[in-house]
Amino acid sequence: MINCLIVDDAPVAREILVQYCKLLPVLRVVGQCGDAFEAREKIQQLQIDLLLVDINMPVLSGIELLKTLKNPPLVVFTTAYREFATDAFDLAACDYLLKPFSIERFIIAIDRVVEKLNPKTSTILEIPPSIPSHHLLLRTEGRINKLNYDHIVYLEASRNNTKVITSSEHFISTTPLSSIETQLPAELFFRVHRSFIINLSKVTSLHGNRIILGKIEVPLGGNYKDEFVKIFGV
Known part of the structure; x- marks a missing residue:
């Protein structure tokens, strides 16, 4: 099981992620936070394997949150703004999901998390490589x-x-x-x-x-x- 913490200032966005996580048995949602400061407390209190975190949040952004953590868990950024992608991947993010994203795209992101946690573990959903369609x-x-x-x-x-x-x-x-x-x-x-x-x-x-x-x-x-x-x- 992968213990994940959802961090997003939008309640609707948090609920969508909760529902997506329920569809994947490998994920266990151990908490939800509406801002980065609440998330820091949860990370200190709980065993967190994965952060599903929004970038554009008040006071402290998702990227800034990650920079404050000494031993951060794996992270998948979720955001409506594509311009943060470079910063996100500079922080070794597993994936960068641009809102609104589908359950198929979410599964691909979690497959990457599973692979990082245990390279020998088979992925949740085998998706053959393909040329991006236009x-x-x-x-x-x-x-x-x-x-x-x-x-x-x-x-x-x-x-x-x-x-x-x-x-x-x-x-x-x-x-x-x-x-x-x-x-x-x-x-x-x-x-x-x-x-x-x-x-x-x-x-x-x-x-x-x-x-x-x-x-x-x-x-x-x-x-x-x-x-x-x-x-x-x-």
């Missing part, structure tokens, strides 16, 4: 379309179908939005509403509960607003 294979009626991620503006659930809007075309697939979501890289695409997933690189502005993607507007759901605002950098 496109989505979308099945529509009678054909399979290869859509470059950069060309996709947003996806919308429409009854039992999914509408995919690109910079030049519209596609309608019978594949549910939730299934397509698992194929999209979490660092590029984000669900902003139960019926909408957007390409983060296409966002030009935020106006109340409306996200502007060039000349297109999509709604921002209340359950997704806090995390999106954090990613948006407001």
Whole structure:
């Protein structure tokens, strides 16, 4: 068992990690902290093998927390900001998860932790090496379309179908939005509403509960607003 401590100032983010950890028998969550100072106390009191820690926290960041520890446990950083990646890996982090990340991406990170703790231990989920994909294979009626991620503006659930809007075309697939979501890289695409997933690189502005993607507007759901605002950098 790997004793892990979750450190994140966002309650929703902590709960997501708790649920992910429950899916992997090798992990045991021994504590949750809302800031780095509380985490330091837990680390001194408990046997911690792994820190699942946010970077952007008030007063003391996740990176600064790690620097204060003499014998730090293994760490996987979780953050909405990609610009901290270099600093994170300079501190020998096992992995760097960019929010919002999928359970598949989380499993890959934990596999790396398991390998560091015991190189002879088999991984949790064997994932064959592959060339990173830059496109989505979308099945529509009678054909399979290869859509470059950069060309996709947003996806919308429409009854039992999914509408995919690109910079030049519209596609309608019978594949549910939730299934397509698992194929999209979490660092590029984000669900902003139960019926909408957007390409983060296409966002030009935020106006109340409306996200502007060039000349297109999509709604921002209340359950997704806090995390999106954090990613948006407001």
